[in-house]
Structure formats: structure tokens, C-alpha cells
Amino acid sequence: MAVEALSSYLLKADDAAFHDQVYDALAEALTEGVFAPGQSVSLRTLASGLNVSPMPVREAVRRLIAEKALELQPSNKRLRVPSLSEDRLHQLAKARSWVEPELAAIAAIKATPELIETLKEEDDTLMVALSKGDVEGYMKANHAFHFHIYKAAHADLFYDMARTLWLQTGPFMRVVFNKLGTVQLPRDHHQELIGAFAARDAETARKAMAEDIAEGMDLMVEAVRV
Amino acid sequence: MAVEALSSYLLKADDAAFHDQVYDALAEALTEGVFAPGQSVSLRTLASGLNVSPMPVREAVRRLIAEKALELQPSNKRLRVPSLSEDRLHQLAKARSWVEPELAAIAAIKATPELIETLKEEDDTLMVALSKGDVEGYMKANHAFHFHIYKAAHADLFYDMARTLWLQTGPFMRVVFNKLGTVQLPRDHHQELIGAFAARDAETARKAMAEDIAEGMDLMVEAVRV
DNA sequence: GACCGGCAATTGTGATCACACATCATCTGG
DNA sequence: CCAGATGATGTGTGATCACAATTGCCGGTC
Incomplete structure (x- = not known):
């Protein structure tokens, strides 16, 4: 869910790189609790939801993973929002x-x-x-x-x-x-x-x-x- | 400097993704002070130093930037090790x-x-x-x-x-x-x-x-x- | 009706190419 | 001899394709 409305979080700033804009969008969505804990997301889904190619999403997501705002499941190697604990x-x-x-x-x-x-x-x-x-x-x-x-x-x-x-x-x-x-x-x-x-x-x-x-x-x- | 000897930090682990191995290599090099503060590096240079394509290096570096172990100069948009302050x-x-x-x-x-x-x-x-x-x-x-x-x-x-x-x-x-x-x-x-x-x-x-x-x-x- | 096997779609990952921009060297004109 | 223009090189970024692995669905079998 919530992926289809993601584009509203994307505010155009021509000077910034795509992956930065994508990062900001995802970061704001995460801070506001748009995503449910444990929810799995995918690069291509996010990309199409934001109307960009998967490439900038990859970099934004990699950054979010480093910040522990997203995680890569060790088994699947699939992407998801960390669960509550x-x-x-x-x-x-x-x-x-x-x-x-x-x-x-x-x-x-x-x-x-x-x-x-x-x-x-x-x-x-x-x-x-x-x-x-x-x-x-x-x-x-x-x-x-x-x-x-x-x-x-x-x-x-x-x-x-x-x-x-x-x-x-x-x-x-x-x-x-x-x-x-x-x-x-x-x-x-x-x-x-x-x-x-x-x-x-x-x-x-x-x-x-x-x-x-x-x-x-x-x-x-x-x-x-x- | 130091880039040519980087490959020694790369230890093969078949199950891990390339970008993770690259990350580990760069992280260890950074923790040990291999890079000088303020030193500028580049994706392609690192990539050739590690004998991988620029792609996994991009992701590893993106992660390191998120962790503030590397930084992107706002003017040049070039990559470098953060200066001392x-x-x-x-x-x-x-x-x-x-x-x-x-x-x-x-x-x-x-x-x-x-x-x-x-x-x-x-x-x-x-x-x-x-x-x-x-x-x-x-x-x-x-x-x-x-x-x-x-x-x-x-x-x-x-x-x-x-x-x-x-x-x-x-x-x-x-x-x-x-x-x-x-x-x-x-x-x-x-x-x-x-x-x-x-x-x-x-x-x-x-x-x-x-x-x-x-x-x-x-x-x-x-x-x-x- | 429940279970299981196999195929199609989707996943993350890596490689390669194209592009715009910055940097640096060289060359030219004064 | 020096300054400014001009080209070559190197930079990060984005798009696209290929690939192996996993997932999920669908139909068949017991």
C-alpha cells in the first residue's frame, strides 16, 4: 500500500540529483509513518510509484539501509521496512x-x-x-x-x-x-x-x-x- | 595514493554481494587510516583498484556517504574523505x-x-x-x-x-x-x-x-x- | 478437497553505455 | 612571455539490459 501516492512526496528541485529527491521523498514518508513496519517494498515498485527509473531509487534505498530506516532480509535479500521490536x-x-x-x-x-x-x-x-x-x-x-x-x-x-x-x-x-x-x-x-x-x-x-x-x-x- | 594496494583489503566471500565486499574493504581501509583526510577519490579509480566494475563501488560509497565516512563536495559534486575539523x-x-x-x-x-x-x-x-x-x-x-x-x-x-x-x-x-x-x-x-x-x-x-x-x-x- | 510440482513474474545485483559538467592541459593570439 | 580560449580527460549520474535466485500462482495428481 501507500506506494501509489508516493509521488506526492516528490518535490521537484532541479539542481538536486534524482537520487537525492527520491531519498527526501522516502525519508519524509518514513518519518511520517506512511510505511507499515515489516512491510516489504521493492525497487521497481518504488521507482514506478515515483515515476523515475530504478537507478536513483537504488541509491536512495542503499542510503536508507545504511541509516537502518530500511533493511535487507538476510534470507531473501529482499527489501522491507524493519519490524517492531x-x-x-x-x-x-x-x-x-x-x-x-x-x-x-x-x-x-x-x-x-x-x-x-x-x-x-x-x-x-x-x-x-x-x-x-x-x-x-x-x-x-x-x-x-x-x-x-x-x-x-x-x-x-x-x-x-x-x-x-x-x-x-x-x-x-x-x-x-x-x-x-x-x-x-x-x-x-x-x-x-x-x-x-x-x-x-x-x-x-x-x-x-x-x-x-x-x-x-x-x-x-x-x-x-x- | 593507497588506491593501488586496496585489493588486499578485499577478501573473497562468495555468498556476499560484491557491493558488500567492497564496502567491507573500504570500511576497513578507512578505519585503519589508509586514506588521508581531504583526499579525493573517485568511483572509477576505486573500482579499478579493487578489480570490480564501478557499479558495486557506487553502492558501497553511497553507504559510506550516509555514514559520513565519505562526503560529496557540494560544489564539485566530487567524492572525498572528510577533512579534519x-x-x-x-x-x-x-x-x-x-x-x-x-x-x-x-x-x-x-x-x-x-x-x-x-x-x-x-x-x-x-x-x-x-x-x-x-x-x-x-x-x-x-x-x-x-x-x-x-x-x-x-x-x-x-x-x-x-x-x-x-x-x-x-x-x-x-x-x-x-x-x-x-x-x-x-x-x-x-x-x-x-x-x-x-x-x-x-x-x-x-x-x-x-x-x-x-x-x-x-x-x-x-x-x-x- | 488438500497437497505438490512446475512455470511465469518479480526480485536484487552487476555491467555497460550515454550524458552533462568540471577540471586541467594545451594551444593560440596578443 | 603571458593570458584567455579551447579541447581532452575524468567526474558523478541515470538508463537499460542481462542474469540468477526467489516468490507466487496455477493446474494437476493423489
Whole structure:
């Protein structure tokens, strides 16, 4: 499923290489939980779904495999979205609970008024989506909020680690919202974060981010377990 | 340079795909510091150096780019080994100082007598290489020591993070040993680690590993700075 | 009706060719 | 003798074909 609507994720940027555009499209689809865990995909199917030749898809997929957002089954050597496992989710949670607070702490020191303004706006649209029960809107806004912070840290390696971790968390999201519905969305710590940024307080920012992630991931662990 | 001797890193395994073998070869070469930071490489050159067609090299390289062990220059779109930067090294140090102690702590709990025996042997060959001033032997043994531990943790995600981080640290190694020579190799904490493993003491293992890495990375930071 | 054998379609992988672009050397004109 | 144009070479990228292996379907047999 979902392959036929993939082309909507492909936004044309003439200067970028095809395989980069394909990567972005697949990455966004994965982060948003378009693909189900365990679902098998194929190069040619993706290619035709994106209206490109299999070649750029191969390279994009190879990259996603390296980032553990996709996997090659050792037996079949066939392509698929990694399955859920509680152990895997725990490792993701631990890793995120280290990297992202770290990024928040770095960003807090370098915080500019522009960043804070952006975060406030982002948090507003998030709250609106939340009150409307708009899951997709909430997820998009939440993603934007977090990554505005991470980008502001100007720490490429950590930024990419966070990006990769979200990529791997995506497919879990789908399961969570399938089981929990839109009702009990996590109470986030975004206001505390914005406050810490305004005060350029690294440790408070780190702590707030850690709690934000811990609660979100706890929700996922709980949802996966049952 | 170094490309002509690359084929020695290619060990035949009939069941594995070409691009995997190529990846392994390039990864090992990178971890051992065969390539100089900033050195530019090309698909066709690597391909002929490894006696394969450019095709599998493309996929292997795409993977290495995703792991930030290689990079594509945005201007030229040409391939090269990432340059040194103090900021980059700091991020690597921070990341390693979290992931690898974490792995050590997990592995300590699951430690078996076999693992401890292997580690002792590994440490012996390390000491022998050290006393002979055999840099390459020391690096190989050190790598083996650490990754026997990491593998024993059975935490795929963390293991792969460690692997990727070593991949990125490789090119720095070359610079370090060029500047420092073989004399002042780091006094490691391997004995403390082995002791902690025998006692199944996670926190002591974590601490010992953290110090081992901190000292090693400090050495590198110092070497890069001058 | 259930099981199994065999054929067709689909899979990932590798090789080869074509293309646009960047780089570098050489050559030409001043 | 030097600068700028011009060609040759090398670069990553994409398309297409070939191939072995696996999967899945379909019909036949017990």
C-alpha cells in the first residue's frame, strides 16, 4: 500500500540529483509513518510509484539501509521496512534521550531571538492541530519544532544522528496512532524549552528536552507492548 | 595514493554481494587510516583498484556517504574523505564517550567467561604490539578488543553507531600517528575493563570505558590542534 | 478437497553505455 | 612571455539490459 501516492512526496528541485529527491521523498514518508513496519517494498515498485527509473531509487534505498530506516532480509535479500521490536524501540529511546537533549543544550547557548520567535509560532500551530485532533498536522508541527532547535545547534554530526533516529522511529508512530487514536497526545514540554532558550539556559533546555522525549517514547513503548 | 594496494583489503566471500565486499574493504581501509583526510577519490579509480566494475563501488560509497565516512563536495559534486575539523572531532569524541561506555555497561551484565578469555588474549597481543612499537598491530588489536565487547552487548543499534563512529575517526588516526610517532601510545584501561567484566559490574565497566575513550580522544584533539 | 510440482513474474545485483559538467592541459593570439 | 580560449580527460549520474535466485500462482495428481 501507500506506494501509489508516493509521488506526492516528490518535490521537484532541479539542481538536486534524482537520487537525492527520491531519498527526501522516502525519508519524509518514513518519518511520517506512511510505511507499515515489516512491510516489504521493492525497487521497481518504488521507482514506478515515483515515476523515475530504478537507478536513483537504488541509491536512495542503499542510503536508507545504511541509516537502518530500511533493511535487507538476510534470507531473501529482499527489501522491507524493519519490524517492531521492544528491544529496538528501547535502544531508539535511549539514543534519542541522549542526542536530542545534547542538541537542545548546545542550541540554547546559541539561541537567537529569531529562533525563539520561530519556535513560538511552531508551537502555536502545534497547539491548534492538537485542539483539532489533527494527528498529521500535530506530527508535522512537532517535527518542525524539534528540528528548528536541532538545526540551530549547528552540530552536523548530532543533527544527523537525530534525523536518522526520527527516521527509524517513524514506522513505530503508525502503530502507536493506530492503537491509541488521536485522543491522548503527549503533553509536551515545549513551553519550558522556549523559556530555557530565552534564558539561554543550557541545562534547563537539556532537561526539558529529555523529559519531552522520555514521555513521548514511554507512550510508544506502552502502545507497542499491548 | 593507497588506491593501488586496496585489493588486499578485499577478501573473497562468495555468498556476499560484491557491493558488500567492497564496502567491507573500504570500511576497513578507512578505519585503519589508509586514506588521508581531504583526499579525493573517485568511483572509477576505486573500482579499478579493487578489480570490480564501478557499479558495486557506487553502492558501497553511497553507504559510506550516509555514514559520513565519505562526503560529496557540494560544489564539485566530487567524492572525498572528510577533512579534519576540531569541531567535528569534538562531536565524535562526545558521541563515542556516550555510546561506547553504554555498550560496555550492557556487555558487562551479559559477560561470559568466553568473552573475558577472548578479551585477555586480545589484550595480550595488544601489549606485545605495543612493546614492539608496532602501530598497525596495536590499532588492529585495540579495534578487536573494543568490538568484541560491543558485539557481546547484543545491541544492534548502538553497535552500529560505534562502528560508524570508528569509521569516521579513522582518517584522524593517520594524522595523529604521523605527528606523534609510535612512542606515546595511550595508556589504556583495558585491565580495569576486564576486571569489571569478570565482576559483571556495569557501572565500573562504563566508567573504565569512558576514561579509555576520553584519554584516546584527548590525545587526538591535542595532535590535531598543533 | 488438500497437497505438490512446475512455470511465469518479480526480485536484487552487476555491467555497460550515454550524458552533462568540471577540471586541467594545451594551444593560440596578443 | 603571458593570458584567455579551447579541447581532452575524468567526474558523478541515470538508463537499460542481462542474469540468477526467489516468490507466487496455477493446474494437476493423489
